[in-house]
Amino acid sequence: MFRIKVSDRETTTGLRSFMTNIASLAAGLCAIGIIFVACGVNPFYAISKIFMGSFGSMYGFKETVTKAIPLIIIGGGLTLAFRSRFWNIGAEGQLLMGAIFSTWVGLAWGPHLPSWVIVPLIFAAGFLGGALWGLIPAILKIRFSINEVISTLMLNYICAEFMTLLIVGPWKGRSRFGFPGTDNLPESAILGVISGSRIHYVTLILAIVFAVILAVVVYKTRFGYEVRVIGENPDAGRYAGINFFKTSLIVMAISGGMAGIAGVGEVAGIHHYLTYPASISSGYGFTAIIVAWLAKLNPLYAIVSGLFFAGILVGGDAIQISLGLPAATVQIVNGTLLVFLIMGDFFFKNKITIQWGR
Amino acid sequence: MRKIKKLEMRGISKSFQGNPANRDINLTVKSGEILGLLGENGAGKTTLMNILYGLYQPDSGQIRINDEEVKLTSPLDSIHHGIGMVHQHFMLIQNHSVLENIALGYEKTPFFFPKIRIRDKVVAFAKRFNFAMDPTMKIWQLSAGEQQRVEIIKALLNGADLLILDEPTSVLTPQEIEDLFHILKDMKAQGHMVIIITHKLDEIMDICDRVTVIQKGTVVGSADTATMDKRSLARMMIGREVLFNAEREQLAQGAAVLTVDGITVKGDKGTPVVKNMSFEVHENEIFGVAGVAGNGQRELGEAITGIRAIETGRVGVKGVDTTNMSPRRIYDAGLSHIPEERIRFGIAPGLFLYDNSILKQHHLKKFSKKLFLEYSQIRDHAKALVESYRVSTHSIDVQTKNLSGGNIQKLILGREISEKPPLLVASHPTYGLDVGATEYLREELLTRRREGGAILLFSEDLEEVMKLCDRIAVMFEGEFVGVLDSGDPRLADIGLMMAGSMRI
DSSP, rough: EEEEEEOSSSOOOHHHHHHHHHHHHHHHHHHHHHHHTTTTOHHHHHEEEEEEIISSHHHHHHHHHHHHHHHHHHHHHEEEEEEEEOOOOHHHHHHHHHHHHHHHHHHHHHGGHHHHHHHHHHHHHHHHHHHHHHHHHHHHHHHHHHHHHHHHHHHHHHHHHHHHHHHHHTTGGGTTTTTTSOOOOOOOOOOBBBBTOOBBHHHHHHHHHHHHHHHHHHHHHHHHHHHHHHHOOOHHHHTTTOOOHHHHHHHHHHHHHHHHHHHHHHIIIIIOOOHHHHHHHHHHHHHHHHHHHHTTTTTTTTHHHHHHHHHHHHHHHHHHHHHOOOOTTHHHHHHHHHHHHHHHHHHHEEEEEEOOOO | OOSSSSSEEEEEEETTTTTEEEEEEEEEEEEOOOEEEEOOTSSHHHHHHHHHHHHHOSEEEEEETTTEEEEESSSHHHHHHEEEOOOSSSOOOOTTTTTHHHHHHOOOOOOOSSSHHHHHHHHHHHHHTTTTOTTTSSSSSOOHHHHHHHHHHHHHHHTTTTEEESSSTTTOHHHHHHHHHHHHHHHHHHOOOOEEOOHHHHHHHOSSSSEEEEEEEEEEEEEEEGOOOOOHHHHHHHSSSOOOOOOOOOOOEEEEEEEEEEEEOOTTTSSSEEEEEEEEEEEEEEEEEETTTSSSHHHHHHHTTTTSEEEEEEEEEEEETTTTHHHHHHHHHTTTEESSIIIIIIOOOOOOHHTTTTTTTTTSTTEEEEEEEHHHHHHHHHHHHHHHTTTTOSSSSSSSGSSSHHHHHHHHHHHHTOOSSSSSESSTTTOOOHHHHHHHHHHHHHHHHHHHHHEEOOSOHHHHHHOOOSEEEEEETEEEEEEEEEGGGGGHHHHHHHSSOOOO
């Protein structure tokens, strides 16, 4: 017989944190390997294919960067929300709302305005859309004590259905010949890409700039200080007279607004028109939750973890095609990795010893 | 049959991140003996007992039970060897009943119908030690003293022959302390041994047979209490003579700083616990509120400092109406606050010491320019606080949760008092502090008073109230049953007033 003991780790270091993450990812990949075996696929081949498909070729890498853009920008915003203990599960809906707002501005004003006016305008509209959609659960939480996990999650579906309503109803484009979807945005509102790729660089630059600004905000400003105090100990926040309502509103405006900007990038940079919500986003708002956690709630680290998960998305697509695996494979890979990262946290915080005998 | 007749710790050493907490400690307890473990905050008492309870592993040294070496690698090991511990902060689940909590911690709890099947046993145990309690009550309905008894039963039921109590009296009322001491004496008569961690000299003299004094992680002395007196114990503990009488000179009362006018405040359960109360606190004055815990003192303090809503009435600080203002605006009006539950309210535990040194002051001009915090100023401020308020830490770059309770209290005191606020509200400021720190803190309060500050002091320590306060109010069931000047002879009856059986 043996006994397993769990005790608090008395000391922790940054290196251990990093190593724990690496070990968790490795363990997660092993678990995914077992799933591949169950599907009758050689796991080493499949996993190497995932990384070759995403980082191993020029084409794959470009795709990875393209998909990393929304993940970095949403993940960065989520780090702020999570740090203040606001569990925003609604980034998907906030992204879609950003897409709706920017499409509206782009279609209505785009034809009459030059590019250097309309592009900032659609980004502003997208930010506003995401921010407004993010403010709803913040107000519900502070004024009526409604759990934000539920409200943010449910608002995702409301927004997705609203968007579907728009594209099959009032916003259905004449150029679509009866198929759902708006008309294409005018040329001036479409974001430039790095040639030979789909990387809409304006959004990429915005993503990185936002990450840097957020890091400064969190660690250097008064507002960031208040967010950290609330996140560490809400009672101390009350004692210090921090205004929870104001802080939550700002946090959710930023978090939702950044998701909205990701929505702008997807519409104006990739699709060029508004179509079904599932094609506009493919779950970036949910994947970004993992991105934020893997980044240990540091917006700068979100750049790295965003790239990593974008790689998994792209690699997952690659093996779907080349190995004939089902479309849900990517979700399984993502989910498994998240579970292992969370388990890794347990091993980071606790010391496990096994005693044999007795 | 007692499992432990004699327990010895030999040459125990333990350090955290290179900082020694215990150095070569020797300690012996025998059956039927109560040992007091005395020392200042952060002296390493709790660390040593956590080693004995299997929570920490010593870096070197051995533990011997009945002259045989044992390895205690987890609390379960310790329980098997007959060691039980009641922590300073109780490890009970608030929404569960007494019986459920005991069943959870009891090793022989049957899998099916645990509550019904251990009920008789619990009741019998309670009877043996003269505990009066209803095992179906929920923990949150119990007073601190009753919760402590649940913890003691939990330990005894698991066969604890050696019971470790970590600062057992710090949350108790005087009456409850007496009850606890009765229980301990009963246990002693039945052959149990007890180790009490404390820094209250009176308790050591009252209840302990022997005392071991720890200073900065090493044993500096061990003696039978019969051969010691309070003064020599205190000297042993802090290594120097202690002034037991802080000097409070006569000062003329100044203008009113705090005016409380007919306020009513509701408690957590929605009933009014502060009823239509009015008083003033003046410059050059320490106004003490004494009373048994749970008579509305906490709620009164929270209402004045802006944490709790005021239903009716007004509060003013220096002529500004601060009724139901945010704590920060009240701070700006001139009120500083040393909160009662310092770890819960006073700090953000995961942030660094220097972050916590400006909590509630981070909006002041000297710490932030426009949007940005001035970290160089903040770090200087934190260093100055650590220096002048003797916070023992090896750096200001540590997470605040790694400081000991007493050092956290010193940090909060420094933070709240260093800005020289016109009004200081201090709730149990010396609670949990050792003699040296208590003396120092009281001096600081008197200095503020001399400088013209007004101080509203909540305390259950009558000695402290009598020594420091110019006026003493006794609170009972949400009202002042008497407000007396410090020289008033009727103060002799303060005990009756606290019990609600006398009114002035």
